[in-house]
Amino acid sequence: MRINKPRRLLSLNTPRPIEAEAHADGRPALIKLGKRSIAVEEWHETWRIDDEWWRPKPVSRAYWRVSLEDGRVVDVYRDLAGGGWFRQAYG
Amino acid sequence: MRIACVSIPRFAVEAERQRRKNIGARLILIGESVVLDCSLGAEVSKVQRGMRLSEAIGLCPRAIVLAPDRPYYERLFGEVLDSLETLSPAVQAGQTGVAYAALDGLPTPPKRWADEAIALLHKRLGFMPSVGIAQGKFAAKVAATVSRAGAQKIVPVGEEAAFLAPLALDHLPASDAIRWRLAMLGMATIGEVARLPLSAMQAQFGTDGRRIWELAQGTDEEPLVSRIQEQTVIRRLQLPSPAITLDVIAAGVEKLVLACYSALGGGSVVSGRWVRKAVVRAALDGGGAWELPVAFREALSDPRDAWFAIKNAIEKRPPVRPVEELEVELIGLSGESGKQSGMFDAKGKLWQQVEEAVHQLEAQQPDGAGIAAVGKVVPLEPWSRIPERRAALADFARE
Numbered sequence: 001m002r003i004n005k006p007r008r009l010l011s012l013n014t015p016r017p018i019e020a021e022a023h024a025d026g027r028p029a030l031i032k033l034g035k036r037s038i039a040v041e042e043w044h045e046t047w048r049i050d051d052e053w054w055r056p057k058p059v060s061r062a063y064w065r066v067s068l069e070d071g072r073v074v075d076v077y078r079d080l081a082g083g084g085w086f087r088q089a090y091g
Numbered sequence: 092m093r094i095a096c097v098s099i100p101r102f103a104v105e106a107e108r109q110r111r112k113n114i115g116a117r118l119i120l121i122g123e124s125v126v127l128d129c130s131l132g133a134e135v136s137k138v139q140r141g142m143r144l145s146e147a148i149g150l151c152p153r154a155i156v157l158a159p160d161r162p163y164y165e166r167l168f169g170e171v172l173d174s175l176e177t178l179s180p181a182v183q184a185g186q187t188g189v190a191y192a193a194l195d196g197l198p199t200p201p202k203r204w205a206d207e208a209i210a211l212l213h214k215r216l217g218f219m220p221s222v223g224i225a226q227g228k229f230a231a232k233v234a235a236t237v238s239r240a241g242a243q244k245i246v247p248v249g250e251e252a253a254f255l256a257p258l259a260l261d262h263l264p265a266s267d268a269i270r271w272r273l274a275m276l277g278m279a280t281i282g283e284v285a286r287l288p289l290s291a292m293q294a295q296f297g298t299d300g301r302r303i304w305e306l307a308q309g310t311d312e313e314p315l316v317s318r319i320q321e322q323t324v325i326r327r328l329q330l331p332s333p334a335i336t337l338d339v340i341a342a343g344v345e346k347l348v349l350a351c352y353s354a355l356g357g358g359s360v361v362s363g364r365w366v367r368k369a370v371v372r373a374a375l376d377g378g379g380a381w382e383l384p385v386a387f388r389e390a391l392s393d394p395r396d397a398w399f400a401i402k403n404a405i406e407k408r409p410p411v412r413p414v415e416e417l418e419v420e421l422i423g424l425s426g427e428s429g430k431q432s433g434m435f436d437a438k439g440k441l442w443q444q445v446e447e448a449v450h451q452l453e454a455q456q457p458d459g460a461g462i463a464a465v466g467k468v469v470p471l472e473p474w475s476r477i478p479e480r481r482a483a484l485a486d487f488a489r490e
Contacts, residue, residue, distance in 0.1 A: 008486050012468065013478040049476050059477055090478050 015086035020076065028064055028076055028085070042067040049077075057081065063090060093194040093201065093248075094315055096223045096231035097175060097208055100240070102188030103128035106167050107157055109217050118154035120147050123379075127159045158379030162372045162418070167216070172318060174215050178208055181317040189235075191228050193315050205243035213241075225251055227311030233262045251309025256282025263303050269296055281307045324421045326350040333376040333413035340414055341405060344371055345398050347419035352394035355424065365390035367423030369401055376413035383408060389474065390425055397421075449487055 019032040028040050045065040052059045060080040067073050075090040099105060103121050108114060119130040122144045129138045129147065133154055138147045148156065168187050175182045178199075179192035192208075194201060205222040212218045223234025225246035233255060234244040246254045255262070258281050260270055272295070278284055284292070285307035292300035305311070326347045334340050348369070355364040367390045373381040385404045391397045401419075449465050466484040473481050 009469070010466070010484040011479050012482050012484055015479065051476055088478055 013089055015077070015088040018076065018085050018087045020078075020085035022078070026062065026078065028066060028078075031066075031068065031074070031076060031085075031087075033068075033074075033087070038068045038070055038072075040066045041069045044073070065090075092315065093224065093226060094228050094231045095179070095192045095194055095201070095204060095208065096185075096225075096228065096235040097171075097190045097192065097212070097220045098223070098232070098235035099171070099188040099212075099218050099220045100236075101128055101130060102168065103159065103164050104130045105188075105218060106164050107160075109167075110163075114155055118151050120144065120151060120154045120156045121159050122147070122156075123158060130154075158375075158377070160374065160378065160380040162380050162382055163374070170216055171212060171218065174211050175208060178204065178211065181315055183315050184318055185228075185232070189232065191231065191315050193317075194224065201245050202243065205245070209241055209243070225254070227251065227309070228313055228315065229264075229306045229311040230255060230309055233258065236262065251311075252282075252285055252307070253309075255307060255309055256280060256285060260284070263306060265299065265303050269299060269303070272296075285309075321422060322424050324351045324354050324424070325418060326354070327416060327418045329416050330414060333415050335413045337406070337409055340373070340410065340417070341402060343414075343417045344401060344405065344419060347417060348398045348401060349394050351419055351421045352397070355421065365392045365425045366397060366421045367425065368421075369397060370420045370422065371401060371405065372418040372420070373410050373414040374416040375410060376415050379412070381410040381412075381414070390423070 020028045021030040023029050027043055027046075030037055030039050032038075043064055043066050045063075047063050049059060049061045049063065058081050061077040062080055063075060063077040065073065065075050074087055076085060076087050078085055104119050107119065107121065117130075118132045118136075120126055120133055120138065121128045124144060126138060126140050126142045126144055126147045128140060129151075133147070133151045136150045138150050144156070148154065164187055168184070172182055172184055172190055175190055175192050179194065179197060181193035183191040185191060194204060197204065199207070201224045205224060208222055209220055212220050219240040221235045221238035221240055222243040223231045223236070223238060223246070224243070225231040225234050226248055230246055230251040234246050237258070238244040260273055260278065260281060263270075263281060263284070265273070273284065284303060287304065289301065289304050292304040294300075296303065328343050328347055330339075330343060334343065351369075352366075355366070366387065368384065368386045371383045371385065375381055383401075383404055385401050387397065387400055391400070452465065465487040467487045468482050469485045470482050471480060475481050
């Protein structure tokens with residue numbers, strides 16, 4: 001009989017920290033992906049997630065789906081609770 | 092539309108008098124910081140609902156003060172509505188103690204309907220209501236309000252305006268500010284408002300003015316909306332002595348949760364029905380009530396899961412005083428969980444092909460060390476709004 005090893009879990013869609021510059025109204029203006037800084041060309045959508053407010057570290061994020069000047073469409077968010085910008089696939 | 096209004100004034104007081112026979116003839120104030128309800132004697136002493144309780148006690152120093160038990164009042168009022176539904180198919184709840192019933196299409200003449208309603212509520216629940224019958228809810232309610240307990244007032248069709256005309260402005264559903272302004276304009280009766288031109292009322296009071304003017308004319312087009320009776324399961328437990336410790340209370344609630352689920356599923360432990368929400372209530376020692384609604388994150392069919400969620404909620408917000416009686420109500424019952432299953436959950440043909448491919452890859456490994464590059468997406472919280480919570484990648488392992 002084969003005994004399976006305990007399963008190792010890898011988190012999917014983990015947010016990756018990025019550097020970004022924002023307009024005065026909070027919209028991302030410039031995003032640094034790798035070593036390249038790429039300007040945001042278009043803002044398609046924005047939404048907020050406020051969750052787990054009962055936990056010590058609540059989740060409060062402002063997401064943007066943006067088009068970059070190199071043609072890529074990415075989802076990024078600003079962590080409103082802990083600060084900082086992150087890139088994350090939101091599907 | 093012919094509508095009957097059944098009114099039980101001072102409903103909370105009457106409800107308390109029913110279960111505490113020893114307070115029958117006493118002055119009663121019900122409230123915590125403000126007065127929720129008061130007996131007729133207290134009203135005569137100028138006590139008003141919404142008044143600060145300390146002020147009311149000052150006006151009625153000999154009154155009995157009771158903590159409000161809203162769940163009990165609502166339950167009792169629900170029984171009033173249930174009773175009226177045996178007389179009319181369309182019954183709407185107004186404020187607690189006031190109900191409307193549609194009479195159109197019923198074979199019973201209005202007078203006999205009113206007599207039957209009064210007799211039924213008196214016999215079944217011990218209340219002595221008044222009944223008003225008119226075209227429209229407003230005139231029916233006013234007719235019930237001006238009638239004494241156990242009496243009825245039937246306003247003939249088309250005579251609503253004439254019936255309302257001599258009555259005081261207090262009957263109109265107007266704000267204090269509008270009433271005050273009408274009084275300043277020298278108006279004291281509904282008939283005086285009815286004689287004003289509509290344009291003047293609208294100019295002075297906007298849409299509220301139009302509504303008041305129409306009501307004063309005896310016109311009330313507001314439809315009667317039948318109550319939607321949601322199926323619920325309720326179980327109650329009278330404790331032999333007031334429970335002080337959380338353990339005893341928790342044990343009682345657990346027993347009730349199991350009993351409720353058992354009632355849902357015809358006695359089996361796992362019911363086969365899903366529940367979205369539970370409400371735990373307690374009658375407290377010395378009067379008053381405690382209520383804890385627990386909305387489950389997803390519909391639950393297993394009483395153990397429900398109990399786990401309820402227990403956590405109770406530990407966070409336990410009753411503040413010893414508990415005399417416990418009640419658990421399950422609401423939001425459904426036949427299915429509404430949860431969408433994953434595409435590969437059923438292990439269909441496609442999944443078998445994946446397993447076969449992995450098996451072949453494994454066979455190609457020289458020492459059977461396993462293949463690190465093959466993983467399986469495992470749903471964690473697929474309903475979560477937070478992307479990283481929804482799924483994880485697990486090592487592929489064939490069962």
